[in-house]
Amino acid sequence: xxxxxxRAASQAWESLFxxxxxxxxxxxxxxxxxVISFQEYDVLFTLHTGPDTGMRLRDLNRDLxxxxxxxxRLVERLEARGLVERCADESDxxxxxxxxxxxxxxxxxxxxxxxxxxxxxxxxxALSAEELTQLYTLTAKLRAAQPGIxxxxxxxxx
Numbered sequence: 037x038x039x040x041x042x043r044a045a046s047q048a049w050e051s052l053f054x055x056x057x058x059x060x061x062x063x064x065x066x067x068x069x070x071v072i073s074f075q076e077y078d079v080l081f082t083l084h085t086g087p088d089t090g091m092r093l094r095d096l097n098r099d100l101x102x103x104x105x106x107x108x109r110l111v112e113r114l115e116a117r118g119l120v121e122r123c124a125d126e127s128d129x130x131x132x133x134x135x136x137x138x139x140x141x142x143x144x145x146x147x148x149x150x151x152x153x154x155x156x157x158x159x160x161x162a163l164s165a166e167e168l169t170q171l172y173t174l175t176a177k178l179r180a181a182q183p184g185i186x187x188x189x190x191x192x193x194x
Contacts, residue, residue, distance in 0.1 A: 052175075062158055068150040072143060075102065076114060077151070080144035083120065083136045090123060090133030119143055 037045075064074045072080070082099050083091060097107050111134055114120045119140035125131030136144065163171065 059158055063151070063154050066154060068147060068154055072119075072147060075100075075110060076119075077144070077147050079107070079110060079114060080119065080136065080140055081148065083134065084141070084144050084148075088135075089126075090135030092125070092131055092133060096134060114140070 060074065063069065069077065078100055079096065082096055086096070093104065093107060093111065096111075097104055100107060102110065111120060115122065118137055120134050121137050122132050122134055125133050160168065
């Protein structure tokens with residue numbers, strides 16, 4: 037790769053990363069995440085978009101920005117609040133699955149509706165419809181180019 041392209045890639049990544057950090061801080065500062073934190077919502081959202089049977093902790097961890105030990109503690113807190121539950125993996129008696137409770141589904145849905153309004157305000161107002169389509173296409177292409185990383189297919193309301 038040429039020096040020019042390396043520099044351009046670095047600048048593009050830095051800009052994308054900083055935009056994500058700035059937006060996340062703005063999202064977290066709003067009342068939307070007063071009942072549950074942004075990270076707790078991320079877990080509920082990932083479970084919502086995953087299989088109805090639930091997800092193993094390691095599979096849940098693939099799409100989150102948490103270390104496994106932090107995720108374990110977060111899941112314990114969500115379980116204590118009645119938002120998720122652990123159940124046996126019927127396909128593997130040794131495994132445990134994490135799944136949303138009905139209360140967790142309601143909380144995820146309520147937070148998602150408010151979060152989508154945030155996204156529309158902070159992202160949708162800053163970019164044209166064409167730019168939003170381009171952004172989606174480019175970020176999907178970047179994600180698809182990462183070998184060995186399984187992703188949840190539907191991430192439209194994260």
